[in-house]
Amino acid sequence: MKGITLKYVCKRLLSALFTLWVALTFNFLLPRMMGGDPAEYLASQNAMGSAEYAQQIREQFGLDKGILEQYARYLGGLLQGDLGVSYTNFPIPVKDIILQAMPWTLLIVLISTLLSFLIAWLVGTVAALKKGSLFDNTVVGVSFYIQSVPYFLVAMLLVMGLGYHLNWFPMGHAMTPGADLANMGALVKNIAYHAFLPVLSLVIVSLAGRMIMMRSNILQVFSEDYIVLAQAKGLRRSKILTKYALRNAMLPSFTGLMLSLGQAVGGAIATEMIFSYPGIGLTIMNAVLSHDYPLVQGCFAIIALSVVLLNFLADLIYPLIDPRVSLE
């Protein structure tokens, strides 16, 4: 525990809490700044614009109270894990809807992020070792191109080609409706079968940028003095790579891994939409379309929370694997 001091942890924790507070306050203020009365909207949807119904909704959701009181209730509720009640799925609490959606998002986001980093580390390292070769040039060129392909286009093409046309994979959803929940083996297979295309589409697109990053990390490490020294000592190339270069080149991409895990939760939104995958992305989109404000806010709060949490973890782990960090 050389690198970590109590002061460092406290500083990071404070910063994380502050970030979370900023995000949550925005989350609270946005719908109120934008105008538009959800109660009227719901009334026009469900009760032919009845003013009585709208008033009832306002009282029920506390929309008739002062803004500060609403803010206090909002923060207080959050602390107790209370995210309010969904307008459209009344009276199901937002928390329950999110708890049901979150595992699916985590499943595809975790697997695809890890896979893409693994492949990027491998291919990026090989490309860096063979700098200037045909392989290297192809990897870099193709990565540059793929980096600018909209990620939902890849998902659409995969659904069309492998899903609809060849019928190798299901076109959507997380598992077959009415699947036998008791049979664990079959269930896992069913879920993996459905997750394959979403994961593949996320891997393909995120791979490119990470590959370029890993390659340039390795190249940078190779230009450092201690590598030159190791070469001068006559160490074998494979030993230099595994013992000196690889570890140092991986360090920056470790932070990248944690950061992108957080961002990916929000980034998979279009993917989930295309595959009708019942995760947090599909939930927030449906909530946006049906003006279900508590659900939109709940989803954003959870996404923000997961990003801040992962960042905080990365901050804590980083000095352990790279003692230089806490010196700054």
Place this chain on the structure above:
Amino acid sequence: MDKKKQKKEKSDSYLVLEKYFLKNTRAKVGVGILVFFALVAIFAPVIAPYGPKDISFMPWEKPSLAHPLGVNSYGQDIFSQVVYGTQVTMVVGVLAGLLTSFIGVFVGLLAGYKGGRTGEILMRIVDVFLVVPTLAFMIVLAAFLPSMGIWNLVIIIGGLNWLWMARSIRSQTLSEARREYVDAAKVQGMGTLEIMFKEILPNIIPVVTANMVMVITSAMLTEATLSFLGLGDPTLISWGQMLSVAFDNNAILYNAWWWMLPPGLSIATLGFSFMLIGNSFLDIYANDRGGAVKL
């Protein structure tokens, strides 16, 4: 004497041009693609055989001589839509990218050169907002806005993207601020803003350009994503909007690759050209300064 000096200066700027462009194949290819799309955008009414919203053909027609990219489910010519879509996608991308660059350069220069408490506070703010998940935030924002015109798109995308750029410009400014020419300017009695914009900025132009083309690419992709999610302006025809309409109208079930590939690959190709320019500039600049420059 004067003449000689002038000649030397001329050759200096020519040398820069030569180094960054004439001898730089990647940048030349990138600029070539860029100019191509810009010309398409400018001359769209001349190039496109039909209006982008004309509904006058058989729906779902495959590519043919009359319709090089086929017809969509409404009976609109897809080639004409792609041509007109260039306008919206480029305008949103470039304007949002410029907005981002403006904020990013200003904050980065200020935080890097002034340092001290101002710089510290600015970077703290940047770090706090860097963690907020941008796309999810944009979706929430777009959801609560009453309507999403082209200006709202530009402001939302441009205004939320500058954080990384500010960081990059700041770290570059920090290392520039230690150079002799900055000291010389200080001795001459130049003001802070003057040094920032007249002395340091011209020296980090390659980094600024590299950053700028990256943020333009990401702005284009963000516009496409927002449009795809149904949060763009439905009255505009952009490449992202086309993909959104294609998805909503089950282009997948009609195997209508001719409706999805052209707008998608157009985005990718345009983004690719920006990437080529930015990365090659960065490499040359890094070589000059003897070391890697990170964005």
